[in-house]
Amino acid sequence: MATVGDQLLNPESGWQRVDDANKSIKYNGNWLSVTGDPNTYAGTAHYFTLSGATTNSIEFYFYGTKLRIIDMYWSNRVNNVTVELDGVISSYNPNNSTNKYRVIVFERLNLQYGFHKVKLTTTSTSNNFSLDAIDIDSNGEIVSGLNKFLISFEDKHYSVTNKYKDNAIPAMTSNTSPNGIADASSFYTTFYPWKAFDRIVDQNGWVTASGVLVGWLSYEFPSTVTITGYSIKSGTTPANRLPKNxxxxxxxxxxxxxxxxxxxxxxxxAEEFRFYGFKNKIAYKKYRINVTANQGAGDFLSIGDLGMYELDKYISSVDNSETSFLEHGMNKGMIIDLEDEFSERRSLVKDSEKIGLGKVFKQKIDTSKTPIKRASIT
Structure with a gap:
């Protein structure tokens, strides 16, 4: 698995590459667009040369759980790029004498699956600020902030938010403590089923019996729970023992x-965390992962840690300012099930200016004649 500093000519399995020329990436300020360069991804890149402090920036939004910035390591690059990801600030330095293209200059993994906002700026005052491409989840999406919508009702605006709770399984200290029941199809010596639910990073977690390469790992809750997401984390020495199918x-x-x-x-x-979400409205007491193939190891199947998650749905009252629209607007294609129960109603209204550009579409529906159970914006 590649990491920061590695040259990566094409995205790895589980990733997709988005070119810098994608229309959903917004370049603020004066940028130059390069085309026909065989060294860059898809032959394109964006850059500008600094001659003092600048307010130029790059902004984009994406759905997914992971992000890589692909650019070049070169001696004429800026020595600081500030990354603001969902309000959290970090940075990377592409100024490097190795002089190579298509490098992973920044990486962030294990994000909660959902919508993320990214802004790139620089505090440098000389050299070139550039972007070649962006890598995100293979099932993720780069979206434009304008592909968003709010629900309007009686001159008020609302947003629906999906948010996962913390791991519903407690930190287990045995197969039955502190509560619930951990079980598995088999286990090796002291690598008991509960070892995958102890929230401790160790060598392997749960391991099947020797020579057994498939199997299941389950957790039974004290009462029924509606699980809509789960996570798998590898141990410190995963080899090829982790699940594949x-x-x-x-x-x-x-x-x-x-x-x-x-x-x-x-x-x-090693110690990689992956989250998988799915749709489910039925509360079960017992859940399991049933593995039919590992990654190729001939001795064991193992899972370092397995988590299970419930989903909360919030309906929030917001203003119709541009800031609220971008931060809280729902994305085009989102399905809203009107039979869902909402955990909380919150107010996010602020004093601000209304949106001055864009289009508003209104459609009145007589729900006495046309009952609505689910709505989607496409």
Missing amino acids: WTFEGWDGVKWIVLDSRVNQPNFA
């Missing part, structure tokens, strides 16, 4: 119901 299932008292299915997942790096 699996289903995530809920027990209805008679049979296992498949809730999510994954095939040909790339191997995990």
